[in-house]
Amino acid sequence: xxxxxxxxxxxxxxxxxxxxxxxxxxxxxxxxxxxxxxxxxxxxxxxxxxxxxxxxxxxxxxxxxxxxxxxxxxxxxxxxxxxxxxxxxxxxxxxxxxxxxxxxxxxxxxxxxxxxxxxxxxxxxxxxxxxxxxxxxxxxxxxxxxxxxxxxxxxxxxxxxxxxxxxxxxxxxxxxxxxxxxxxxxxxxxxxxxxxxxxxxxxxxxxxxxxxxxxxxxxxxxxxxxxxxxxxxxxxxxxxxxxxxxxxxxxxxxxxxxxxxxxxxxxxxxxxxxxxxxxxxxxxxxxxxxxxxxxxxxxxxxxxxxxxxxxxxxxxxxxxxxxxxxxx
Amino acid sequence: xxxxxxxxxxxxxxxxxxxxxxxxxxxxxxxxxxxxxxxxxxxxxxxxxxxxxxxxxxxxxxxxxxxxxxxxxxxxxxxxxxxxxxxxxxxxxxxxxxxxxxxxxxxxxxxxxxxxxxxxxxxxxxxxxxxxxxxxxxxxxxxxxxxxxxxxxxxxxxxxxxxxxxxxxxxxxxxxxxxxxxxxxxxxxxxxxxxxxxxxxxxxxxxxxxxxxxxxxxxxxxxxxxxxxxxxxxxxxxxxxxxxxxxxxxxxxxxxxxxxxxxxxxxxxxxxxxxxxxxxxxxxxxxxxxxxxxxxxxxxxxxxxxxxxxxxxxxxxxxxxxxxxxxxxxxxxxxxxxxxxxxxxxxxxxxxxxxxxxxxxxxxxxxxxxxxxxxxxxxxxxxxxxxxxxxxxxxxxxxxxxxx
Numbered sequence: 001x002x003x004x005x006x007x008x009x010x011x012x013x014x015x016x017x018x019x020x021x022x023x024x025x026x027x028x029x030x031x032x033x034x035x036x037x038x039x040x041x042x043x044x045x046x047x048x049x050x051x052x053x054x055x056x057x058x059x060x061x062x063x064x065x066x067x068x069x070x071x072x073x074x075x076x077x078x079x080x081x082x083x084x085x086x087x088x089x090x091x092x093x094x095x096x097x098x099x100x101x102x103x104x105x106x107x108x109x110x111x112x113x114x115x116x117x118x119x120x121x122x123x124x125x126x127x128x129x130x131x132x133x134x135x136x137x138x139x140x141x142x143x144x145x146x147x148x149x150x151x152x153x154x155x156x157x158x159x160x161x162x163x164x165x166x167x168x169x170x171x172x173x174x175x176x177x178x179x180x181x182x183x184x185x186x187x188x189x190x191x192x193x194x195x196x197x198x199x200x201x202x203x204x205x206x207x208x209x210x211x212x213x214x215x216x217x218x219x220x221x222x223x224x225x226x227x228x229x230x231x232x233x234x235x236x237x238x239x240x241x242x243x244x245x246x247x248x249x250x251x252x253x254x255x256x257x258x259x260x261x262x263x264x265x266x267x268x269x270x271x272x273x274x275x276x277x278x279x280x281x282x283x284x285x286x287x288x289x290x291x292x293x294x295x296x297x298x299x300x301x302x303x304x305x306x307x308x309x310x311x312x313x314x315x316x317x318x319x320x321x322x323x324x325x326x327x328x
Numbered sequence: 329x330x331x332x333x334x335x336x337x338x339x340x341x342x343x344x345x346x347x348x349x350x351x352x353x354x355x356x357x358x359x360x361x362x363x364x365x366x367x368x369x370x371x372x373x374x375x376x377x378x379x380x381x382x383x384x385x386x387x388x389x390x391x392x393x394x395x396x397x398x399x400x401x402x403x404x405x406x407x408x409x410x411x412x413x414x415x416x417x418x419x420x421x422x423x424x425x426x427x428x429x430x431x432x433x434x435x436x437x438x439x440x441x442x443x444x445x446x447x448x449x450x451x452x453x454x455x456x457x458x459x460x461x462x463x464x465x466x467x468x469x470x471x472x473x474x475x476x477x478x479x480x481x482x483x484x485x486x487x488x489x490x491x492x493x494x495x496x497x498x499x500x501x502x503x504x505x506x507x508x509x510x511x512x513x514x515x516x517x518x519x520x521x522x523x524x525x526x527x528x529x530x531x532x533x534x535x536x537x538x539x540x541x542x543x544x545x546x547x548x549x550x551x552x553x554x555x556x557x558x559x560x561x562x563x564x565x566x567x568x569x570x571x572x573x574x575x576x577x578x579x580x581x582x583x584x585x586x587x588x589x590x591x592x593x594x595x596x597x598x599x600x601x602x603x604x605x606x607x608x609x610x611x612x613x614x615x616x617x618x619x620x621x622x623x624x625x626x627x628x629x630x631x632x633x634x635x636x637x638x639x640x641x642x643x644x645x646x647x648x649x650x651x652x653x654x655x656x657x658x659x660x661x662x663x664x665x666x667x668x669x670x671x672x673x674x675x676x677x678x679x680x681x682x683x684x685x686x687x688x689x690x691x692x693x694x695x696x697x698x699x700x701x702x703x704x705x706x707x708x709x710x711x712x713x714x715x716x717x718x719x720x721x722x723x724x725x726x727x728x729x730x731x732x
Contacts (some may be wrong), residue, residue, distance in 0.1 A: 026714065141385065216412070216414065218410045218411070218412055218413075218414035219414045219415075219416060219417075221379075221381050221408075221410070222401070222408065222410060222413065222414035222415075222416075222418070222475070223402045223427075224380075224381070224400070224401050224407065224433060225379060225380075225381075225407065225408045225428075226402070226403075226427050226428035226475070227402035227431040227432060228402075228427075228431055232431060236427075237416060237418075240418045241418055295649055
């Protein structure tokens with residue numbers, strides 16, 4: 001600061017005032033430029049910090065068991081010895097009592113696909129009704145639906161398991177009513193995707209409702225005048241116009257279900273042939289964790305599908321997150 | 329083609345707000361009726377009630393001979409054009425125009441034929457395969473029109489269809505819509521807040537204010553004989569100068585006193601035309617003077633009465649339009665500011681503030697349309713001649729026009 005003050009007290013005001021702003025601007029511009037670069041710099045540091053472990057994992061997955069267990073992954077720079085040994089280990093890990101990885105891959109798909117498609121199908125109807133149909137109690141029903149987002153699903157794992165094992169029965173004055181019959185769902189793939197559907201629905205309804213509610217009212221009125229009723233408006237207008245939101249939710253839900261371990265681990269018995277990849281991969285490290293090097297490759301085998309989905313649909317992913325906040 | 333009859337049509341919203349009250353309107357078969365008024369006057373609500381988008385609280389609405397109060401929009405045989413077009417963004421122009429026909433399960437070749445006919449009428453043939461996002465504002469507007477005319481309905485309903493277009497296009501589309509309506513002969517109800525649109529397009533114009541019908545008549549009559557202060561202040565651009573004055577009679581001559589220094593003689597013929605005036609001797613009245621009836625007294629042509637009364641004013645603003653000059657002139661007179669005139673200012677705060685300032689200062693800002701030859705400049709003092717045969721008189725209490 002002192003340097004910018006001194007010139008004004010200098011004996012030659014013309015020269016001083018002539019020079020002072022120039023110097024001040026010079027310092028200011030440089031400082032401003034420096035400060036302007038700070039957020040970008042911080043961002044880059046964050047990006048590096050966040051990427052480094054994944055990079056290490058990726059490099060390790062291509063190193064041999066001994067190399068992984070004796071040296072750090074960064075030594076690959078000086079000693080570049082890469083092998084597909086771990087990947088071979090992951091795919092050939094089937095034993096006589098456990099099916100191969102391909103079977104578990106298909107299990108994951110058998111869980112993730114219905115758990116993605118069904119909630120969207122239900123939520124689209126619900127969201128349309130909440131957004132554009134008048135019925136008594138609409139507001140409070142919607143509030144209740146959104147409030148379900150707050151239910152921690154870890155808390156409901158045991159009650160759900162009870163439900164799948166025994167069904168639900170209510171005894172009032174010695175009379176027993178069966179609310180849900182015992183469908184013997186425990187240990188089945190159905191139990192897994194059913195749970196995912198239940199916990200996916202509130203978010204799906206919320207997201208789709210917000211998107212659909214932001215569609216211009218005039219278009220709906222024009223359609224009514226053109227002779228369209230609710231089903232026509234839903235199928236011919238709302239669904240085609242909601243593709244970005246539908247795709248965004250589909251990605252979210254698919255990634256979440258594909259990467260899920262807890263739900264599958266809870267409702268399927270250990271070593272089940274119906275287990276999804278995540279559950280199977282977790283057993284790869286062996287009973288004493290001696291084969292942990294395999295997990296590096298397993299992680300990337302598991303990530304492959306979500307990555308493919310993300311890159312294929314990332315246009316919708318970004319747009320969908322903004323859904324409803326900006327028009328267009 | 330059908331007539332539209334509204335009988336005491338009323339809309340009260342669940343929160344108790346009355347948007348339209350006891351609206352009586354008979355719209356003849358093939359007529360172009362414009363509903364006009366400042367924002368919030370209920371004109372759009374009235375239109376939406378005809379469309380079936382708003383429920384009718386009370387009264388009856390007939391299209392043709394049918395009472396349609398409880399019919400859904402699609403059974404009313406109407407088509408509507410919306411302010412922001414409301415096109416279906418994911419459909420092509422062809423699909424947009426043909427949507428209603430498709431829903432009505434018309435045969436495919438019939439739909440194609442009618443869509444192409446409509447597109448030809450509206451010069452949209454080259455754009456049939458485009459989506460709305462690829463069209464200009466004017467073209468989107470045409471598609472919206474196409475969607476209406478393709479159905480050949482009994483009634484067209486248009487809700488400020490031109491307000492999203494730029495000024496030049498608006499003038500062009502105004503003429504096109506008016507011509508199209510004449511060619512098709514379809515009964516049309518057209519809502520606008522733009523009184524120029526109302527005056528140029530309508531066979532008749534209905535002026536609404538706060539849900540109440542003020543006046544329905546031909547544009548010329550509306551302009552020449554506004555029924556009350558609100559209509560007088562709302563219709564006309566620039567709008568009518570409204571001044572508080574006292575009506576006096578002396579020796580058979582009548583005059584209105586605008587201020588201590590200024591007054592205007594009222595010709596006997598005008599008094600005879602407004603017999604109610606006799607009841608206002610020495611009482612306050614509101615005098616209305618259209619801008620085109622105030623002249624620069626220094627220009628001599630046959631419109632200026634050489635011996636007529638003169639007003640003194642200072643030029644505050646001069647807008648040269650080439651063909652004429654719009655002059656804002658400050659003079660000693662009391663500006664009439666009532667709820668009517670405030671309402672007609674359409675809730676424009678700047679305009680309202682100016683009105684209040686004038687009402688307090690005892691000086692009124694007159695707007696006059698001078699001959700382009702006038703040499704008056706800003707700051708000059710000018711003498712004004714007034715065509716006193718064209719004065720309008722209103723009762724300051726009720727706001728109603730004095731008439732025979």
